[in-house]
Amino acid sequence: MNQIEAPAKRKSPVWSSPFVIQLLIIMLLVEFVKGALIVSILPVYMGTVLGLSAYAIGWSLALLYIGDNAFRSPLGWLIERVGYRQTMLFGIILTFVSVLIVTFMHHAGWLIFACLLLGVGTSPLWPCVITGATAGGESSGTVMSVVYMSWLIGIGSGPIVINFFIAHTYTRAFQILIAAMTIAVIVTLLLPGRRQSKAMEQASETADGQMTAAAKPIHIRAVEYINRLRQSLNVSRLLYPAMFAQNFALGLLTPILSLYARTVLHLSPQQYSYFLVAGGAVTALGLIPVGKAVDRWGTRWPLHIGFLLAAVSLPLLGMTRHLPAVLVIVAIVGIGYACIIPAWNAFIAEQIPKTERGAVWGFFLTIEGSGMVLGSIMSGRLWDSFGPHMPFQLSGVVMVTLFVLHLFITKRQRVMVR
Numbered sequence: 098m099n100q101i102e103a104p105a106k107r108k109s110p111v112w113s114s115p116f117v118i119q120l121l122i123i124m125l126l127v128e129f130v131k132g133a134l135i136v137s138i139l140p141v142y143m144g145t146v147l148g149l150s151a152y153a154i155g156w157s158l159a160l161l162y163i164g165d166n167a168f169r170s171p172l173g174w175l176i177e178r179v180g181y182r183q184t185m186l187f188g189i190i191l192t193f194v195s196v197l198i199v200t201f202m203h204h205a206g207w208l209i210f211a212c213l214l215l216g217v218g219t220s221p222l223w224p225c226v227i228t229g230a231t232a233g234g235e236s237s238g239t240v241m242s243v244v245y246m247s248w249l250i251g252i253g254s255g256p257i258v259i260n261f262f263i264a265h266t267y268t269r270a271f272q273i274l275i276a277a278m279t280i281a282v283i284v285t286l287l288l289p290g291r292r293q294s295k296a297m298e299q300a301s302e303t304a305d306g307q308m309t310a311a312a313k314p315i316h317i318r319a320v321e322y323i324n325r326l327r328q329s330l331n332v333s334r335l336l337y338p339a340m341f342a343q344n345f346a347l348g349l350l351t352p353i354l355s356l357y358a359r360t361v362l363h364l365s366p367q368q369y370s371y372f373l374v375a376g377g378a379v380t381a382l383g384l385i386p387v388g389k390a391v392d393r394w395g396t397r398w399p400l401h402i403g404f405l406l407a408a409v410s411l412p413l414l415g416m417t418r419h420l421p422a423v424l425v426i427v428a429i430v431g432i433g434y435a436c437i438i439p440a441w442n443a444f445i446a447e448q449i450p451k452t453e454r455g456a457v458w459g460f461f462l463t464i465e466g467s468g469m470v471l472g473s474i475m476s477g478r479l480w481d482s483f484g485p486h487m488p489f490q491l492s493g494v495v496m497v498t499l500f501v502l503h504l505f506i507t508k509r510q511r512v513m514v515r
Contacts, residue, residue, distance in 0.1 A: 348472020415489025
């Protein structure tokens with residue numbers, strides 16, 4: 098008589114572990130602070146109080162992204178050598194210092210330095226969170242939805258909350274930011290150290306003779322390491338410009354959104370918060386359903402739909418002045434990004450090899466962030482030279498380009514499968 102096999106124990110999703118929850122809390126807090134600074138505080142303060150041009154503001158925020166990108170790849174590589182706690186603590190402390198500089202220093206030079214420091218400080222965030230959250234490799238669309246929901250809640254609620262405290266004075270706003278960073282430091286101290294991080298990486302890698310986390314040396318020749326990293330990647334060359342373009346479209350809009358809302362649409366800080374809620378809420382509500390759809394049916398159609406919606410709605414947003422119509426368009430932009438965010442990052446996660454995950458994520462995030470740098474620089478120049486509508490127009494063109502690139506990438510993959 099055959100024995101009846103017991104049902105396999107259902108594996109808990111990786112994003113429900115205490116470790117990943119800690120990473121998501123840190124992400125939420127840091128992005129809350131970052132969003133408040135780069136969307137609500139720094140652009141308006143630099144523009145209205147210090148009298149800097151949109152081009153100068155764009156360069157200041159570009160320094161933030163330059164600092165972020167310059168350290169993403171090496172810190173992604175370092176995660177697997179020194180552990181999550183030490184890597185993340187390095188960034189959290191620098192981020193805290195940048196908040197203190199913005200709080201107590203009011204000269205343009207200090208604020209520009211704080212932007213650079215903020216970028217360096219936030220550089221370990223994404224490599225740590227994505228490497229930790231994707232360690233199991235399962236349900237990548239749902240995992241990415243959870244990660245990006247934490248990011249969206251943080252970076253969206255930062256300006257929304259802070260806008261209610263900066264009508265007359267920035268004192269209470271800075272107190273909130275300092276409190277958020279204090280909590281982030283405490284949670285970071287609870288992350289796994291070097292030994293625990295190595296054990297986690299060993300458990301996540303396949304037992305096929307490849308170099309495990311415990312065997313990865315800290316000291317390695319750069320050329321040898323880069324060659325090994327290149328050999329482990331088997332991706333379409335079109336993926337690299339696509340990654341760049343995806344964040345370039347965002348970079349075109351980030352430095353000028355607050356200026357556009359305040360100087361073109363003439364919104365109060367509170368009204369601007371309501372519009373941010375409209376777009377952010379639609380995006381947040383769509384992330385989990387789209388993530389589950391990606392896990393079931395793949396990334397192709399969500400990306401096609403998202404790119405086309407963004408390509409149409411972003412130029413309309415830059416040309417519309419009727420507030421009810423703007424609100425509808427913002428909601429459509431939110432739907433587009435609800436389709437793009439989990440599908441795009443699940444698509445990227447499929448390209449990551451099992452070994453050197455932290456380094457490859459850091460490398461990919463650096464390419465994406467480079468688009469954010471150039472977009473931020475060009476955004477202010479386009480605003481000053483051609484008018485407030487031009488960054489929105491170019492962002493729409495980039496989304497059409499992304500749609501075409503994705504068509505060629507997916508076509509190549511289907512051919513390879515056959």
